[in-house]
Every structure is written in C-alpha cells, then in structure tokens.
Amino acid sequence: MLQYKHGASETTAALEFAVNSLQVPNVLVVGHSRCGGIQALMSMKSKKDDRSSRTFIRDWVSLGKSARLSTEAAAGNLSFESQCRHCEKESINSSLLNLLTYPWIEERVKEGNLNLHGGYYNFIDCTFEKWTLVYRPGLEGGSKYAIKNRSTWS
Numbered sequence: 001m002l003q004y005k006h007g008a009s010e011t012t013a014a015l016e017f018a019v020n021s022l023q024v025p026n027v028l029v030v031g032h033s034r035c036g037g038i039q040a041l042m043s044m045k046s047k048k049d050d051r052s053s054r055t056f057i058r059d060w061v062s063l064g065k066s067a068r069l070s071t072e073a074a075a076g077n078l079s080f081e082s083q084c085r086h087c088e089k090e091s092i093n094s095s096l097l098n099l100l101t102y103p104w105i106e107e108r109v110k111e112g113n114l115n116l117h118g119g120y121y122n123f124i125d126c127t128f129e130k131w132t133l134v135y136r137p138g139l140e141g142g143s144k145y146a147i148k149n150r151s152t153w154s
C-alpha cells in the first residue's frame with residue numbers, strides 16, 4: 001500500500017528505477033487469498049487496537065483504512081470471510097491509486113506510457129484474476145476508480 005509520502009524508501013527506489021530508468025510499460029500489483037494482513041486490518045476493532053500495535057503495522061493499517069471503509073460500505077452485510085476477500089481486492093485498487101500519488105508515475109500513466117494493473121492470486125482454487133486501472137485525471141483516493149479488461153486465468 002505504497003504512498004508517495006509514506007512509502008518504504010527501498011520500495012520507492014526500486015519503483016523509481018523501473019519506471020524512470022528502465023521505463024517499464026506495465027506495473028502489476030498482486031494480492032492474494034487468505035491474506036493475514038487483510039484479516040488483521042478487517043478485524044481491528046477500535047482506535048485503541050490501532051495505538052497498541054507496532055508502528056510498521058499501524059502505518060500499513062492506516063494506508064489500508066480506505067480499503068476497509070469501502071469494503072464495509074459494499075460488503076458489510078456479508079460474512080467476515082467474504083468481507084476479507086472483498087478487501088483483499090479493494091486494497092489492490094487502493095495501492096494502484098496510491099501509485100498515482102507519485103508525480104512521475106501519474107505523468108507516464110497520463111501520457112499512455114505506463115499501465116497500472118491489479119492481480120489477485122487465489123491459491124485456494126488456483127486462479128489468477130487480472131485487471132487494468134482506468135486513468136481519470138483529477139482522481140483522488142477513495143473508491144472513485146474504474147477498471148477494464150478484467151480476466152481470470154484458471
């Protein structure tokens with residue numbers, strides 16, 4: 001859940017090298033089923049939980065907050081397991097939106113020289129789902145995004 005202002009510096013360095021120096025045409029953010037991080041994010045009860053956890057986890061969880069909120073809005077009536085599955089995919093989209101907070105990534109996406117893709121590996125039924133984020137200028141975080149070319153390999 002990298003974000004321009006909060007991302008881990010080594011991850012940002014790798015990303016910057018790939019995008020600016022190697023000029024890769026595609027970035028793929030992959031999530032997976034039964035994710036322990038997402039389960040922790042979805043089962044965190046209160047602000048108190050938030051404070052008592054260690055800093056790295058707290059930072060990660062705070063970046064995941066928007067994924068949890070939109071999951072609760074869209075799937076709040078489903079079982080905990082279904083909500084986690086929803087949030088696993090939602091957090092991928094929120095990571096893709098966070099990538100757009102890097103000015104040099106947004107620039108290349110805007111020019112059509114870089115595509116941002118989401119991927120979801122479900123190791124329970126051995127399928128891989130893939131989709132592409134549609135770039136919309138002026139887009140900010142939250143759930144205002146569109147996706148295209150969703151396909152599932154099994």
Ligand SMILES: [Zn+2]
Pocket residue numbers: 032034035036037038
């Ligand atoms: Zn995970």
